[in-house]
Amino acid sequence: MKKKRGLGLLAKQEAAGWAFLTPASLLIFIMSFYPMVQAFITSLKTGSSANMQWAEPLIKNYSRMFKDKVFMTSMGNTFLYLIIQVPIMLVLAILLAQLLNNKDLKLRGLFRTLIFLPCATALVSYALIFKTLFATEGLINAILRGLGIIQENVNWLGQSGTAKAVIIIALLWRWTGYNMVFFLAGLQNIEYSVYEAANIDGASGWKTFWHITVPLLRPVIVMTGIMSINGTLQLFDESVNLTNGGPSNTTITMSHYIYNNSLGQGVANFGYASALAFVVFILVAVLAFINMKVGDTRD
Amino acid sequence: MTDTKKKQPTVSHIQRKLIPSYIFLTIMSLISVFPLFWMFTAATNTSLEVAQGKIWFGNYLAENYRALTASQDLWRAMWNSFFYAAVQTVASLLICSLAGYGFELYHDKGKDRLFGVLLLAMMVPQVATLIPLFTMISRMKMLNTVWAFIIPALSTPFMIMMFRQNSRNFPIDTMEAARIDGLSEIGIFFRMYFPMMKSTYAAAAVITFMNAWNSYMWPRTVMKGNDVQTMPMLIANMSNGYAVDYGMLMLGVLFCSLPTIIVFFVLQKQFAEGITGSVK
Incomplete structure (x- = not known):
């Protein structure tokens, strides 16, 4: 029986526990979940921000996007960046982590720091560095001309294909080391004796890599995979600052296009932008779910 | 051979x-x-x-440098970025560590379930909440203030998870002993937990500061005007002109990256721990 006067000791602890986690939980509800619900409601409306009305029919904003060529392009671009960049980055990151995990390797700390270094660059900064490097009047063209590979300067960011390639190269540069750190942390949990045993059994480097390292790293692969997919689907800074979505919206990402539709210059269309944003949310959720399911298959 | x-x-x-x-x-x-x-x-x-x-x-x-400071309010933007990031780091660490502590050391079925729900916020894309949050902040008359900058990012599932995970190293016995000594619940947090978890706080601080310094989409939305703008906004604006001065631009880019590079070299171990913080 609890004492009637004041809170019992256990009840006090119970209350303290809830009190500790309430501010953070409330903030997430107010700053993430509630806006998400609002975004969904807004996605069913049309009109300018001051007087919005229910769309007629309700799914009007959603059906509109299929006829929206720029949105389809932005979705295609985002998936192109995803499909090309994420696998290359993760394979490279695992490979680097594997090489750096070798105890016989000298200068491990130095290599690790240098390859991790791009993460120290501010996001907008690195976009602008690559924009300047690949400018028509820029270092990359100067080098290629010097080597005699090209005669005339190439307008890397002015053509759709090369502009996309530059975005992918920039992303690889900035994020490979970041992911490598996850794999290094994962590899440190694998006993070194496992490798020594494999070595004595005469397993080759590749065999060890595929049959020991990769399966043991599976949880880390799933996690970095989800993070990279999430990040790529929300790509914004690079699209805005490297190419500004151009030339003529051919390199624009989904987040960038949504931003332009809501708070960028031009007409603010909150209803339509919210519908597009909701599609991004569903894509993120579905891909994260698939990734978890695929990664969870135990042999 | x-x-x-x-x-x-x-x-x-x-x-x-x-x-x-x-x-x-x-x-x-x-x-x-x-x-x-x-x-x-x-x-x-x-x-x-x-x-x-x-x-x-x-x-x-x-x-x-002369050209840069003549055309841009460089130090104003540097200070803004630093100030916003510092406030966000302190506030976010306090709120999220309290929550991680509560979720782990007072855990029961209800709290575990709530934590599972909070994790779903990881999937919410920033661009989706942009309009509702912008409307909310402008209704609260907080546009162009430090509050507008920090509020949406104060509490993140990632940070709560990091503190919750690391709280497992905090011995329950210590709590019991402290209670017997008459320390209040919040007293235990500040006097026992906080000093013991210093390395987790350091890692969390590095990662929060970096994220806040780097943030671009949200400040660009709510911090309008030269006197409240951040460094990423300043250099992004610089590169938009017709005749871009590359030398000057790269100096701006350098200034924008300097704090993150310094943090990286001084606190590389904490940074690595911070990004992988919740993996263990």
């Missing part, structure tokens, strides 16, 4: 086998470092020299 009697491979033999690794790692290191190195040198050259592909240091740094 035909000598089959040798069971233990010699040191030089091992090192010889590692030559491809050394070559590959050296190439990757050079690729990783070069753009940053070039950012430093470009900041010391004229725009023309940068465009012509000069790689080494020049003597135009002072001139670039």
Whole structure:
């Protein structure tokens, strides 16, 4: 029986526990979940921000996007960046982590720091560095001309294909080391004796890599995979600052296009932008779910 | 190598086998470092020299700095970015560590379930909440204030998870002993938990500061005007003009990256722990 006067000791602890986690939980509800619900409601409306009305029919904003060529392009671009960049980055990151995990390797700390270094660059900064490097009047063209590979300067960011390639190269540069750190942390949990045993059994480097390292790293692969997919689907800074979505919206990402539709210059269309944003949310959720399911298959 | 009697491979033999690794790692290191190195040198050259592909240091740094500070409110933006990031780091660490502590050390079914729900917020794309949050902040008359900058990012599932995970190292016995000594619940948090979890706080601080300093989409939305703008906004605006002065731009880019590079070199271990913080 609890004492009637004041809170019992256990009840006090119970209350303290809830009190500790309430501010953070409330903030997430107010700053993430509630806006998400609002975004969904807004996605069913049309009109300018001051007087919005229910769309007629309700799914009007959603059906509109299929006829929206720029949105389809932005979705295609985002998936192109995803499909090309994420696998290359993760394979490279695992490979680097594997090489750096070798105890016989000298200068491990130095290599690790240098390859991790791009993460120290501010996001907008690195976009602008690559924009300047690949400018028509820029270092990359100067080098290629010097080597005699090209005669005339190439307008890397002015053509759709090369502009996309530059975005992918920039992303690889900035994020490979970041992911490598996850794999290094994962590899440190694998006993070194496992490798020594494999070595004595005469397993080759590749065999060890595929049959020991990769399966043991599976949880880390799933996690970095989800993070990279999430990040790529929300790509914004690079699209805005490297190419500004151009030339003529051919390199624009989904987040960038949504931003332009809501708070960028031009007409603010909150209803339509919210519908597009909701599609991004569903894509993120579905891909994260698939990734978890695929990664969870135990042999 | 035909000598089959040798069971233990010699040191030089091992090192010889590692030559491809050394070559590959050296190439990757050079690729990783070069753009940053070039950012430093470009900041010391004229725009023309940068465009012509000069790689080494020049003597135009002072001139670039003069031009940069004449056309941009550089130090104002540096201070803004630093101030917003510092406030966000302190506030976010307090709120999220309290929550992580509560979720782990007072855990029961209800709290575990709530935590599972909070994790779903990881999937909410930033661009989706942009409009509702912008409307909310402007209704609360907080546009162009530090509150607008920090509020949406104060509590993140990632940070709560990091503290919750690391709280497992905090011994329950200590709590019991402290209670017997008459310490209040919040007293235990500040007097016992906080000092013991210093390394987790350090890692969390580095990562929160970096994220806040780097944030771009949200500040661009709610911080309008030159006196409240952040460094990423300042350099992004600089690169939008028709005639971009590359030397000056790269100096701005350098200033924007300087704090993150310093943090990286001084606190690399904490940074690595911070990004992988909730994996363990």
